[in-house]
Amino acid sequence: AQSVTQPDIHITVSEGASLELRCNYSYGATPYLFWYVQSPGQGLQLLLKYFSGDTLVQGIKGFEAEFKRSQSSFNLRKPSVHWSDAAEYFCAVAPYGNKLVFGAGTILRVKS
């Protein structure tokens, strides 16, 4: 079965520091890959997606992600974190056209 693993439940970074959130997936073919962000009590906002082509994709709010087929990974990065980035981040795959399979999420805390 398709699955998504986000190894880090919580991550704390200092404001201005770089960020990398890890995501590994289990799927036979190259799936469609997504990163979403969820602020407390809110719905999910799409940050970026990968379907094919260039393995480094740019998203909103200065985020980027790199697809690595050999490692079955799709890690999210940001060069300089802002306090407003504190939220929960979810990696997801779309193995079929009709559903998303999500990881358990990573809570990002930003310290000033």
Place this chain on the structure above:
Amino acid sequence: ETGVTQSPTHLIKTRGQQVTLRCSSQSGHNTVSWYQQALGQGPQFIFQYYREEENGRGNFPPRFSGLQFPNYSSELNVNALELDDSALYLCASSLFGLDQETQYFGPGTRLLVL
């Protein structure tokens, strides 16, 4: 462009009751998916509706049912509520046949079952 909207925002029910949650899709979208997000977990796919018919279902019992209307809005109905049904219910819309994997989410309905 109007985003995905959901109502109500919060709801409290007692065990055994029935509940109906509502979702309006983003303008131009014709497909609606529903997800359950329990506290501290990622969203779990419940089902998807396209052309007013169910187009895929996750591992949820039949007491979870849905509808889609001609204007593409949707309802999620849950019968015989259980305590474990307490969760954030998220609706997402997409455009079937063109970038259909990209789903845009509403703010959710938080359901508490006592």
